[in-house]
Amino acid sequence: MIKPTDSVCAWHRLGWVLGKQLFSVAEARQVAKRRLPRMMFDFIDGASGDESLRDLNSAMIDHIRLMPRVLIDISERAMSASILGQETGLPFGIAPMGMCALSWPGADFSLAREAAKRRIPLCVSTASSMALEQVIELAEGHAWFQLYADQSNGFVDELIDRAIAADYKVLILTVDVPIPSVRTRDKRNGFSFPMNWGASQIWDFASHPRWSLETALHAIRHQMPQPMNYATSSQKTTFVRNASRAGADWNFLATLRDRWPGKLVVKGVQSVEDAFRIKTIGADAIYVSNHGGRQLNAAPVAIDSLVEIRNAVGGTFPLIFDGGIRNGEHVIKALAAGADFVMLGRSVMYGLGAGGAAGLGQILDLIEAEASSVMGLLGCRNIAELGAANLAENYETLMLRTMLERAAE
Ligand SMILES: Cc1cc2nc3c(=O)[nH]c(=O)nc-3n(C[C@H](O)[C@H](O)[C@H](O)COP(=O)(O)O)c2cc1C
Incomplete structure (x- = not known):
């Protein structure tokens, strides 16, 4: 049975009354940076290597220019979308992220409730801080399960069985973490699971009393943040942050395809x-x-990969995209550049870190409102109308557009 969450949410809302209205993801990031212990903020915000790819992902989406079309009645606009046979309230969902509860206690409750309210998919990480059965129940079915081929075959097999039993319709196999990457900020902060307590960690928590107090209260009422799919496994598998997930090879994928009945x-x-x-x-x-x-810092910029892959697989094969989405304009640009659906990563974590449940809601509202506005200014009334024709033919985007048009042929 799912424990009541109202006390958590009421606490968050009260906090929010004393808090701050958010007007952008960038602002949420700043507020989260102040409120979270440095170790937690860096875990969310950080990336691998010199962290340049994280910022390039957003910067290259910024460079795309869109062509406004006029004299079209766009007063009525629909933001609903369709992906993998599911109708969604919005063209974006929430990317899989492990240990969301480190952004704010009760984060998983808030994410699941938003998914249910907005009818958007919440991707539930193997390392989620709430058990996969609880999330899909709270999200009223609006959840997809993300699998890592982690640790033992027994653990992975059981996760697949649990996802089937919980009625997940979509399974995401993440394949870009065969080994851990080097994340300097986490190393510097001594970030580990379970926590290694030293003077600097104690000082970090003490100097961010609001997060620490709310986390402690939540732990008393519910439980300490921990990767719950591991804690609830009959295999007694413990979460090892630096474990290899290299079990996901081509054979594994072919076997998984045979074994998984859904998408x-x-x-x-x-x-x-x-x-x-x-x-x-x-x-x-x-x-x-x-x-x-967060993995290979030298990898291609995400939006470039999207265009290349769309060009290669043709116009109709479903592509989901994430990487650097920080506002509604980014969502629309990714859809115009070949994505069928977009996922939000750090943007929602910053919202949670800045204001718990209320902060998350505000960020989702902002992104939806911006996306609706940008879509309207392009002369489009619904998501299905978006495509390569919305890309402006300037120096930056001409090549993208040509490639995408070729893909659609
Ligand atoms: C704190 C954090 C934890 C993450 N955990 C996972 C995970 O467990 N599984 C996974 O497939 N991706 C994970 N990711 C990657 C996200 O799913 C997504 O690809 C990425 O956040 C998108 O980039 P953006 O945050 O810059 O938009 C994580 C990302 C963050 C920020």
Whole structure:
């Protein structure tokens, strides 16, 4: 049975009354940076290597220019979308992220409730801080499960069985974490699970009393943040942050395709050759992503991979995209550049960190309102009308447009 969450949400709302109205993801990031212990903020915000790819992902979407079309009645606009046979309230959902509860206690409750309210998919990480059965129940079915081929075959097999039993219709296999990357900020902060307590960690928590107090209260009422799919596994598998997930090879994918009865998505794909092979094996969609720059910092910029892969797989094969989406304009640009559906990563974590449930709601409202406005200014009345024709023919986007038009032929 799911424990009541109202006390958590009421507490968050009260906090929010004393808090701050958010007007952008950038602002949410700043507020989250102040409120979260440095170790937690850096875990969310950080990336691998020199972290340049994380910022390039957004910067390259900024460079895309769109062409406004006029004299069209766009007063009525619909933001609903369709992906993998599901009707969604919005053209974007929430990317899989492990240990969301580190952004704010009760984060999983808030995410699941938003997914239910807005009818958007919440991708539930293998390392989620709420058990996969609880999330899909709270999200009223609006949840997809993300699988890592982590640790033992027994653990992975059981996760698949649990996802089937919980009535998940979509499984995402993440393939871009065969080994951990080097994340300097986490190393510097001594970020580990379970926590290693030292003077600097104690000082970090003490100097961010609001997060620490709310986390402690939540732990007393519910439980300490922990990867719950591991804690609830009959295999007694413990979460090891630096464990290899290299079990996900081509054989594993082919076996998974046979075993999983629902829609199968492969996440973390950037190479055209890999995309072809994944499509041939029978995946239902490819999730183009560079993990928000958290794995190979030298990898291609996410939006470039999207265009390349769209060009290669043709106009109709479903592509899901994430990486650097920080506003509604970014969502519309990704859809115009070949995505069928877009996922939000850090943007929602910053919202949670800035204001808990209320902060998350505000960020989702902002992104929806911006996306609706940008879509209207392009002369489009619904998501299905968006496409390569919305890209302006300037120096930056001409090549994208030509490639996408070729893909649609
Ligand atoms: C804190 C955090 C945890 C993440 N955990 C996972 C995970 O468990 N599984 C996964 O497939 N991707 C994970 N990701 C990657 C996201 O799904 C997504 O690809 C990425 O955040 C998109 O980039 P953006 O945050 O810059 O928009 C994580 C990302 C963040 C920021």
